Amino acid sequence: MTADAPPAVAVDKSQDSAPISGVRAWLSRHPLAAYALRRFGLYLIELWGALTIAFFFFRLMPGDPIQTLIQTLQQNYIYNAQASAEIIARYKHEFGLDGNLLTQYVVYMQKLVLHGDLGPSLINYPTPAQTVILRALPWTIGLLGIASVLSWVLGVVIGAIAGWRRGKLGSSIATNLSIALSHVPYFFVALILVYIFAYSMGVLPARSAYDSNINPGISLAFIGSVLKYGLLPGLSIVIIGTFSWILSTRMLMVPILGEDYLVYAEAKGLKSWRILTRYALRNCYLPQITAFGISLGFIFNGNVLVEQLFNYPGLGTTLVTAIQQLDFNTILGVTDMAIFSVLTAVLLLDLLLPLLDPRVKYWK
Amino acid sequence: MNDVPANVLEIKGLDVVYSTNRGDVQAVRGINLDVRRGEILGIAGESGSGKSTLAVALLRLLKAPGKVTGGSVIFNPAGRSPVDLLKVHGEELRVLRWSALSYLPQGSMSSLNPVMRVHDQFKDVIVEHAPDRKEAVGDMIPRLLTQVGLEPRVARMYPHELSGGMKQRVLMAIAVALEPDLVIADEPTTAMDVTIQRVILQSLADLRTDFGVTLMVISHDMGVHAQLVDRVAVMYEGQLVEVGDVRQVFKDPQDPYTRQLIESIPQVGRRAS
Amino acid sequence: MPMRILRAVLRTIRNSRRLAMGLVILGVLVLVALFSPLIAKAIGGGQDPIELAAYDKWQVPGPSHLLGTDQFGRDVFAMVVKALAVSLQIGAIAGVISTVVGVIVAFVAGYKGGWIDNVLSTFTGILLVIPTFPLLIALSAYAKNVSLFQVGVMISIFAWPFAAKTIRSQVLSLRTRPYVDLARVSKARDLEIITTELLPNLLPFIGVGFASSALGAIFGLVGLEIIGLGPGGVIDLGQIIYSAISTGALTLGAWPMFVVPVGLLTLLFAALNMVNIGLEEVYNPRLRGVAGE
Numbered sequence: 001m002t003a004d005a006p007p008a009v010a011v012d013k014s015q016d017s018a019p020i021s022g023v024r025a026w027l028s029r030h031p032l033a034a035y036a037l038r039r040f041g042l043y044l045i046e047l048w049g050a051l052t053i054a055f056f057f058f059r060l061m062p063g064d065p066i067q068t069l070i071q072t073l074q075q076n077y078i079y080n081a082q083a084s085a086e087i088i089a090r091y092k093h094e095f096g097l098d099g100n101l102l103t104q105y106v107v108y109m110q111k112l113v114l115h116g117d118l119g120p121s122l123i124n125y126p127t128p129a130q131t132v133i134l135r136a137l138p139w140t141i142g143l144l145g146i147a148s149v150l151s152w153v154l155g156v157v158i159g160a161i162a163g164w165r166r167g168k169l170g171s172s173i174a175t176n177l178s179i180a181l182s183h184v185p186y187f188f189v190a191l192i193l194v195y196i197f198a199y200s201m202g203v204l205p206a207r208s209a210y211d212s213n214i215n216p217g218i219s220l221a222f223i224g225s226v227l228k229y230g231l232l233p234g235l236s237i238v239i240i241g242t243f244s245w246i247l248s249t250r251m252l253m254v255p256i257l258g259e260d261y262l263v264y265a266e267a268k269g270l271k272s273w274r275i276l277t278r279y280a281l282r283n284c285y286l287p288q289i290t291a292f293g294i295s296l297g298f299i300f301n302g303n304v305l306v307e308q309l310f311n312y313p314g315l316g317t318t319l320v321t322a323i324q325q326l327d328f329n330t331i332l333g334v335t336d337m338a339i340f341s342v343l344t345a346v347l348l349l350d351l352l353l354p355l356l357d358p359r360v361k362y363w364k
Numbered sequence: 365m366n367d368v369p370a371n372v373l374e375i376k377g378l379d380v381v382y383s384t385n386r387g388d389v390q391a392v393r394g395i396n397l398d399v400r401r402g403e404i405l406g407i408a409g410e411s412g413s414g415k416s417t418l419a420v421a422l423l424r425l426l427k428a429p430g431k432v433t434g435g436s437v438i439f440n441p442a443g444r445s446p447v448d449l450l451k452v453h454g455e456e457l458r459v460l461r462w463s464a465l466s467y468l469p470q471g472s473m474s475s476l477n478p479v480m481r482v483h484d485q486f487k488d489v490i491v492e493h494a495p496d497r498k499e500a501v502g503d504m505i506p507r508l509l510t511q512v513g514l515e516p517r518v519a520r521m522y523p524h525e526l527s528g529g530m531k532q533r534v535l536m537a538i539a540v541a542l543e544p545d546l547v548i549a550d551e552p553t554t555a556m557d558v559t560i561q562r563v564i565l566q567s568l569a570d571l572r573t574d575f576g577v578t579l580m581v582i583s584h585d586m587g588v589h590a591q592l593v594d595r596v597a598v599m600y601e602g603q604l605v606e607v608g609d610v611r612q613v614f615k616d617p618q619d620p621y622t623r624q625l626i627e628s629i630p631q632v633g634r635r636a637s
Numbered sequence: 638m639p640m641r642i643l644r645a646v647l648r649t650i651r652n653s654r655r656l657a658m659g660l661v662i663l664g665v666l667v668l669v670a671l672f673s674p675l676i677a678k679a680i681g682g683g684q685d686p687i688e689l690a691a692y693d694k695w696q697v698p699g700p701s702h703l704l705g706t707d708q709f710g711r712d713v714f715a716m717v718v719k720a721l722a723v724s725l726q727i728g729a730i731a732g733v734i735s736t737v738v739g740v741i742v743a744f745v746a747g748y749k750g751g752w753i754d755n756v757l758s759t760f761t762g763i764l765l766v767i768p769t770f771p772l773l774i775a776l777s778a779y780a781k782n783v784s785l786f787q788v789g790v791m792i793s794i795f796a797w798p799f800a801a802k803t804i805r806s807q808v809l810s811l812r813t814r815p816y817v818d819l820a821r822v823s824k825a826r827d828l829e830i831i832t833t834e835l836l837p838n839l840l841p842f843i844g845v846g847f848a849s850s851a852l853g854a855i856f857g858l859v860g861l862e863i864i865g866l867g868p869g870g871v872i873d874l875g876q877i878i879y880s881a882i883s884t885g886a887l888t889l890g891a892w893p894m895f896v897v898p899v900g901l902l903t904l905l906f907a908a909l910n911m912v913n914i915g916l917e918e919v920y921n922p923r924l925r926g927v928a929g930e
Contacts, residue, residue: 046759050767057772061779179914183849184906185856187863191878191899199887264475267423268489269461278488282479294766301770308864319771320864323778335771342768358522359478 036351043347050339051112055105058332066097066328069122095119095329118333123325129333132318137337139209140314143230144303147237152292154238155245160281162246163253174246182244187305190236194309197232205229207311233310237303248291252284259283286357293346300338369440372546372578373399373422373449378435380414380421380602391417391430393602399546404572404579406593406610408586408625414602415582419550422580423467424449424457439465441545463493468539468549475535476523482534483519486541493542508537511574512567529560536567540575547571548580553588565592586629590614598622649841649919656915662908666901670722677715686712687719697890704893707877708884716877717897723785723873724855724905730789731796732851738793739800739846740839744831746801747808758805764798773857778866788868792854799853800846807842811835841916848913852906859902874898 027034059066070088092098096108096119111117118129159178162171198206210216211225256262257280265275307316315334322330380392391414399405409415420426422437437449441464452460469475476485486505491498506516512533523531532552539547552568553561569592571577581593589596589610597607598619605619617623650657669676680686694710696702704713746757773795780791812835836843861867862875865883881887881894 046763046766050763053763054772058775061776180907180910183852183910183913185860187860188856188899188902188906191863191895195887195895195899260469260473260475261477263425264467264469265477267425267461267467267469268492269458269463270488270492271458274488274492278480279477282477286479297766297768300768304768304770304774305860305864320774320866323775323866331771331775335768338768338771342766346766357479359524 032354035354039347039350043343047340047343050343051109051336052105054332054335054339055108056101058328058335059101059104066095068326069328070097095122112336118336119329121322121330122327123322123330124327129327129329132330133315133333133337136313136315136318139312140303140307140316142226143233143307143312143314144237144299147234148241148292148296148299151238151241152245152288155242156249156281156285156288158242159246159249160253160276160284163250163257163284164276164280166250166254166257175250178243178247178250181240182247184240185305186236186240186302187309189239190233190306190309193232193236204232206232209312209314230312233306233312236306237299241299245288249284249288252287253280256280256283286353289349289353289356293349296345297338297342300342369446370401371398372401372440373397373580374436374438374440375399375422376436376438378418378421378437379433380417380426381431381433382417383429383431391602392421394435395599395602395604397597397604397607399578399580400595401545401578402572402576403595404569404581404593406589406596407580407582407599408589408596408622409584409599410625411584413599415584415599416550417602418599419548419580419582422449423465423548424452425467439546441465459493461493462489462544463542464545466539466542466544466547468535468547468552470532470551470554474523476526476531478523480522481519482521482523482526485534486519486538489538490541504541508541509534511570512537513563528556529564532556532560532564533567536564536571540571540577543575544577546578546580548582550582551584552581553583553585561588562591568592586625590629598625646840649916652919653915655911655918659908659911659913659915662904663912666721666905666908667725669718670725673718673722676718680712680715686715695889695891698893704897705891707880707886707891707894713877713891713893713897716872717874717893717901720872720874720877720898721901721905723871724858724875724902726785727789727792727858727871727873728851728855728909730786731792731854732847734790734793735797735800735850735854736843736847738797739802739804739850740843742797742801743804743808744835747805748812748831748835750812761798761801761805764795765802769795774861774864774866777861777868780868782870783868785871788858788871789854791868792857793850795857796850796853800850803846803849804839804842807839808835811838841919844916845913848909848916852909852913855905856902874902 027037070092096104096111098104098107108119111119116130118133120126121129121132124132158174162174165171166175194206197204205211205228209226209229210222211229214222214225216222262275262279265279270278303314304316304319306312307314308320311317315337319331319334321327322334375395375397378392378395379390382389382391393414395418407415407418417426417430420430421432426432432450435450438446439449439460440446441460444464447456447460449460449465476482483505486508487501490501490504497504505519509516509518514530514533514537518526518530518534526534536552539549549568553564556564565588568579568581572579581588583589593610595608596610596613598605598613598621600619600621606613606617606622608618613622614626617626650660677686686692689709689711692702692706692710692712694706694708696706696710698705702712702714704717707713707716742757742761746754746761773792776791776794777788780787783791855873858867858871858873859875859878862873862879863882865879867873867876867879875898877894877898881891881898886892886894
């Protein structure tokens with residue numbers, strides 16, 4: 001298309017708009033791709049917005065740990081003014097504290113996006129914060145991932161059955177328990193579980209993630225120990241999580257049970273179990289997938305306290321330790337990591353939904 | 365086949381009551397009605413006349429606060445012993461459904477499961493009631509769909525991809541999939557435009573010739589009865605006011621209410637065939 | 638107008654036993670909190686029972702100290718009563734602030750619609766989805782010598798989106814009701830429509846917003862205290878639980894330091910939760926079926 005004729009400008013112009021309208025046409029023919037693209041765009045905006053809020057929140061916070069650090073440094077080198085200026089400048093540079101707030105922000109985002117670099121951890125200097133975080137991440141993903149998925153599955157299944165058999169004793173017990181317990185904070189249950197099982201009965205460990213006498217590795221003893229130590233923190237999340245999913249699933253089930261397609265399924269003479277699973281459950285688990293994504297951030301919040309109470313070596317404990325020790329890069333890093341994980345999980349679920357639910361519209 | 369009883373259904377003294385907090389409302393009062401094998405019987409009446417309650421009660425889909433308070437409904441499926449539909453329960457009732465007694469709901473209602481392909485909504489009923497025909501499902505579904513005038517590819521579609529008329533046809537094909545003795549159709553043409561109504565009525569008439577089913581068609585529209593049914597039963601305030609050959613009823617209605625109903629049709633229906 | 642609102646409130650309470658019961662428990666707890674200075678005086682018999690070294694430390698529960706004394710020799714019963722008052726105040730402050738902010742945001746977004754709604758909803762949505770607790774912990778850990786009110790404000794920063802979300806969806810559904818249209822045709826002013834038509838109908842949802850953000854605030858602060866990162870200078874129920882855990886009070890026979898605050902918090906939770914569910918039940922028939930009639 002290298003037109004050398006005089007109307008080259010005009011040709012260029014039409015070429016300029018041709019690919020755009022071509023893309024438009026292609027997208028309108030592929031609504032799923034258009035949906036995925038739009039959703040991904042929204043994800044980038046949300047991610048950028050949330051990371052920005054987090055950055056400025058920590059930098060503008062009263063009692064800023066960075067100010068405290070600089071003051072400490074200045075006091076330490078107070079007798080050697082020249083050395084102190086140099087050292088402070090060097091520290092400032094390494095920790096990303098050069099220039100004004102806006103410059104710091106640009107540098108921080110650049111390093112984060114281009115290199116996945118969160119800056120050095122103060123207490124583990126010169127280990128970068130991302131290394132500290134990645135060390136803790138598997139524990140949180142293991143604990144939180146298993147606990148939240150398990151409670152979702154249990155809650156949706158029990159909630160659907162409770163809605164299906166409403167009026168029956170078992171159903172009303174499950175429902176009333178969920179009403180009473182669904183909003184109880186995880187850490188509160190953790191306290192009570194520790195009191196009963198670790199303190200009163202002494203049957204389960206209340207601290208750490210595995211027996212320190214066992215060498216970490218792929219061995220039966222180690223895995224068993226991880227499971228045993230994870231039981232109480234996991235249960236704290238699963239118990240309450242399950243009850244809240246029971247409540248919301250049952251609420252979704254009640255109108256579904258009055259739908260025409262359920263009457264039709266009954267007229268068809270299908271077995272109740274089949275009606276429950278193929279007709280009722282199938283229609284109510286889909287909205288719960290979206291709800292699951294939305295609840296992840298909330299679950300992470302609760303998990304921070306649970307981890308800290310059990311001294312579990314995950315992100316929550318890392319965060320609290322970092323806060324206690326003014327390790328600002330790690331504090332912001334953990335927050336960024338949590339934001340990234342949650343938003344990415346929500347994105348993946350939203351992209352998965354059209355594959356599971358034929359009714360999801362790809363256009364607005 | 366000689367000893368197959370001439371009546372598919374014998375309804376005797378059927379009473380249905382809805383209990384409300386302001387007392388009981390009797391929706392169906394002492395109905396006596398026979399459905400003859402192989403016929404198309406129409407149930408006519410305005411809304412609130414109890415015709416839909418009758419259908420729901422016969423299908424045993426009546427939900428609280430509705431309750432059958434009296435009468436019997438003897439059902440004579442071919443090759444099975446007669447049963448009182450009001451007295452069967454649980455597994456016995458479940459087995460009877462669809463293979464002997466099937467239901468054709470209004471197409472505009474969301475009777476098809478929105479998250480299942482049409483194919484699977486055929487398949488589950490076949491697998492449940494005729495597991496021996498499981499292998500034949502692949503041939504059966506396209507054949508059934510073709511018979512109601514749909515393309516076989518409809519089987520791969522979801523309900524929301526179908527128009528109202530197409531949904532009604534899918535429901536028709538599912539209704540006759542197991543060649544039941546009796547199909548109860550509830551307002552099969554309501555909420556459809558006139559041209560589609562005509563086509564659906566023709567397909568309903570074809571169902572009898574192709575599958576040998578007996579049809580009971582509930583409709584408020586006297587035009588539908590005029591075009592489709594052999595005999596018509598007119599209900600008013602829960603009672604049967606008139607039953608008879610459709611031509612006879614249209615020509616010489618015995619009850620003043622029937623006369624009113626017929627007169628309310630803009631153009632007195634001409635027989636379609 | 639006030640009469641209308643009052644009547645709406647009374648009707649709502651009459652309609653739900655759960656709501657009435659929650660309010661009664663809450664009322665009793667509030668009364669105890671209000672009388673906490675008198676109770677403390679009665680326990681101290683002239684001196685301050687929660688002063689450091691007022692008594693011998695680690696006394697087990699007995700007639701002179703119903704719930705024993707703590708590691709500093711303070712009377713646990715008096716401490717718990719005072720801490721209950723603090724927890725309730727935090728709940729009230731944070732509840733009011735988050736509800737007011739939530740209502741304003743919800744009204745502006747839900748009533749005005751358009752791009753304002755889009756921007757506000759997206760912002761609220763992000764705040765609801767992302768984990769904000771790290772921000773709150775950090776804020777709380779670095780806040781020194783803050784007043785009770787400041788702690789309330791701090792927690793409301795993170796609690797208002799929940800209230801806003803609940804109320805916004807209701808504004809949206811009410812906005813399209815015929816009587817609002819009617820009001821809009823007959824009277825022109827938005828503010829009048831909001832106060833006379835929308836607000837009375839939204840009252841239960843505002844109540845839900847208040848109860849849940851108060852609940853969130855009380856337990857949020859307890860959570861911060863329990864990991865030892867509560868704001869300095871505020872002794873709420875969580876603080877007592879924290880000192881019970883960190884000093885090993887349970888092994889010293891001082892079980893009330895753990896059990897009593899936990900029990901009180903459970904009661905407080907149950908009461909606010911009952912208010913919450915009760916209010917929703919009255920106005921959301923779908924839920925009434927859920928609660929098992």
